[in-house]
Amino acid sequence: MKIRKGDIHKIEDYLWEIPKSFRPKMRVPARVLASEPLLDDIMEDRSLVQLVNVASLPGIQGASLVMPDVHEGYGFPIGGVAATLYPDGAISPGGIGYDINCGVRLLTSNQKITDIRHRLEELSKEMYAQIPSGMGKGGQIRLSPQEMEDVLRTGAEWAVEKGYGKKDDLAFMESRGRLGNADPSLISEMAKKRGTDQLGTIGSGNHFVEVDYVEEIYDTTAAKAFGLSKGQVVVLIHTGSRGLGHQVATDYIRRIMAAMPHYGIEVPDRELACVPFNSEEGQNYFKAMCAAANYAWCNREVISWEARTAWKNIFGSDQSLKLMYDIAHNIAKVETHRVHGEEVGTIVHRKGATRAFGPGFEELPEVYRSVGQPVIIPGSMGTCSYVLVGTTKSQELTFGSCCHGAGRRLSRTAAKKQVNAPVLKEQLKEEGIFVEAGSFKGIAEEAPIAYKDVNMVVETVAISGIAKKVAKLRPVAVIKG
Amino acid sequence: MKIEYLPHTADIRMRIQGNGLEDLFRAGVLGMGNILKEGICDQEHIFDRKAEIEIVAADPTCLLIDFLSEVLSHSYTEKSVFCKVKFLGLSSVKGVAEIYGKKVDGFDEEIKAVTYHEAEVHNSGIGGLQTMVVFDI
Numbered sequence: 045m046k047i048r049k050g051d052i053h054k055i056e057d058y059l060w061e062i063p064k065s066f067r068p069k070m071r072v073p074a075r076v077l078a079s080e081p082l083l084d085d086i087m088e089d090r091s092l093v094q095l096v097n098v099a100s101l102p103g104i105q106g107a108s109l110v111m112p113d114v115h116e117g118y119g120f121p122i123g124g125v126a127a128t129l130y131p132d133g134a135i136s137p138g139g140i141g142y143d144i145n146c147g148v149r150l151l152t153s154n155q156k157i158t159d160i161r162h163r164l165e166e167l168s169k170e171m172y173a174q175i176p177s178g179m180g181k182g183g184q185i186r187l188s189p190q191e192m193e194d195v196l197r198t199g200a201e202w203a204v205e206k207g208y209g210k211k212d213d214l215a216f217m218e219s220r221g222r223l224g225n226a227d228p229s230l231i232s233e234m235a236k237k238r239g240t241d242q243l244g245t246i247g248s249g250n251h252f253v254e255v256d257y258v259e260e261i262y263d264t265t266a267a268k269a270f271g272l273s274k275g276q277v278v279v280l281i282h283t284g285s286r287g288l289g290h291q292v293a294t295d296y297i298r299r300i301m302a303a304m305p306h307y308g309i310e311v312p313d314r315e316l317a318c319v320p321f322n323s324e325e326g327q328n329y330f331k332a333m334c335a336a337a338n339y340a341w342c343n344r345e346v347i348s349w350e351a352r353t354a355w356k357n358i359f360g361s362d363q364s365l366k367l368m369y370d371i372a373h374n375i376a377k378v379e380t381h382r383v384h385g386e387e388v389g390t391i392v393h394r395k396g397a398t399r400a401f402g403p404g405f406e407e408l409p410e411v412y413r414s415v416g417q418p419v420i421i422p423g424s425m426g427t428c429s430y431v432l433v434g435t436t437k438s439q440e441l442t443f444g445s446c447c448h449g450a451g452r453r454l455s456r457t458a459a460k461k462q463v464n465a466p467v468l469k470e471q472l473k474e475e476g477i478f479v480e481a482g483s484f485k486g487i488a489e490e491a492p493i494a495y496k497d498v499n500m501v502v503e504t505v506a507i508s509g510i511a512k513k514v515a516k517l518r519p520v521a522v523i524k525g
Numbered sequence: 526m527k528i529e530y531l532p533h534t535a536d537i538r539m540r541i542q543g544n545g546l547e548d549l550f551r552a553g554v555l556g557m558g559n560i561l562k563e564g565i566c567d568q569e570h571i572f573d574r575k576a577e578i579e580i581v582a583a584d585p586t587c588l589l590i591d592f593l594s595e596v597l598s599h600s601y602t603e604k605s606v607f608c609k610v611k612f613l614g615l616s617s618v619k620g621v622a623e624i625y626g627k628k629v630d631g632f633d634e635e636i637k638a639v640t641y642h643e644a645e646v647h648n649s650g651i652g653g654l655q656t657m658v659v660f661d662i
Contacts (some may be wrong), residue, residue: 290637302583458532
């Protein structure tokens with residue numbers, strides 16, 4: 045299947061549609077949220093073919109959607125949203141991804157960049173020493189079987205109870221860091237084994253811990269509510285459920301693929317394997333996914349504890365880091381949305397997409413409720429990241445979703461060919477960005493050149509109205525696997 | 526046996542060819558091992574890790590992907606890279622094998638998963654079998 049520009053209809057300046065008539069199996073149109081230059085970029089890989097495939101999922105509502113940071117994935121595109129009808133629409137593990145509840149969190153400090161710039165190198169080394177990163181590296185915590193059950197059931201609460209987290213943090217996490225439907229008995233022994241020593245570890249790939257400062261404030265009201273001010277130093281954490289989540293996804297894609305014929309479901313790509321949400325297989329996956337998501341929230345809370353330890357070691361025991369917000373970008377949630385003028389229950393799959401609810405959302409802590417939900421958009425090392433705030437328009441247009449990052453544009457191989465990592469590390473240091481990484485290969489693969497322009501991505505979501513810009517963050521120290 | 530690594534925007538795409546099903550599976554294990562730890566499966570080793578695998582699947586493609594997923598899981602739980610496969614039985618829907626590997630201090634690449642995306646075991650046109658395997662990185 046080839047998609048040409050002529051197959052795509054412009055709806056608004058930043059919204060494009062491939063109509064349902066494009067292919068017989070499409071149940072809804074496929075929509076792209078992008079500026080025209082970004083759309084041209086998106087057409088370079090197979091993201092749109094994958095988006096069209098998603099539009100054929102049983103029970104899909106409204107449209108299959110991709111955000112401006114989309115890139116080709118495996119089955120589902122990365123940067124996509126698919127909402128299916130609750131309770132018997134499809135649930136697809138591929139629509140969440142292998143890294144269940146991969147997400148980001150932002151911690152704020154009361155330090156100003158001008159006061160600590162001379163200590164950044166020391167801080168980055170201490171962060172690297174405290175936070176285990178890299179391939180196959182275990183953490184400081186080794187969970188007993190009972191502790192594993194508790195982590196999978198209670199998420200970030202476990203870390204708080206054991207002294208690895210702060211009680212006040214819980215209100216500042218999506219779903220308060222715990223999904224109630226989690227059932228640890230549905231997680232395989234292999235998955236539990238893989239997760240035994242990985243709490244508090246960031247892993248590799250595009251995962252990182254970053255020290256940034258607030259370079260610019262765009263929305264003073266929202267920034268004030270979120271506790272952000274110009275020049276303030278903040279810590280950004282990006283990781284997920286590690287090997288445990290990868291194993292859960294692997295286990296259930298296999299089971300769901302085997303179950304599909306029983307429900308008469310055929311999909312154009314095996315990675316779109318799905319079953320009705322309310323089927324036994326669908327419910328088992330959903331409850332296992334919730335447990336893996338809880339592991340991820342616990343992981344990010346433990347990493348915050350490690351970052352806080354590093355922070356105190358450098359700046360003194362009276363200094364700490366406050367959680368601004370923690371948000372998932374690989375997850376499925378049961379949510380109510382308006383489709384063709386009617387409120388319907390949906391299963392919203394976000395794969396490389398962030399929830400972006402507007403003001404009034406009850407789950408939000410009271411201090412954020414009048415402005416909306418924080419949305420954290422990490423860029424690439426050496427560029428910048430953003431804090432946005434969700435809007436009611438996102439609930440009308442994108443099932444309450446927004447982009448999740450800059451989005452890759454170069455393959456890892458191409459990045460390695462084009463980037464001299466030791467030179468890049470020195471260049472970044474000259475620009476005031478200290479990079480601590482497990483390997484030069486990791487630096488090359490994640491170089492800024494490998495990513496789209498995060499500014500363009502964020503401008504697109506801001507102009508389209510699905511989120512508003514609150515603050516721009518500039519990195520000063522990057523810790524990678 | 527032939528292993529080629531091809532570009533993919535975010536992940537790793539590998540094309541493998543084999544003279545038959547066993548050869549194709551061995552190419553998959555070797556190709557994946559060399560991603561986890563560059564060049565490790567190209568060297569002579571005295572293997573210090575062994576695991577047993579039994580997989581049943583609907584077709585040869587699913588069998589290969591599930592087999593490689595199982596090898597990958599053992600790599601992480603054993604902190605090892607597996608390079609050698611001894612088949613105790615292999616049909617188009619069932620595989621029983623012993624895998625042999627080497628303990629490592631760390632991996633060069635973290636593979637999140639072996640995906641079914643683009644995988645399709647088919648005749649290579651030169652008397653063997655081939656398929657694409659996309660790894661989620």
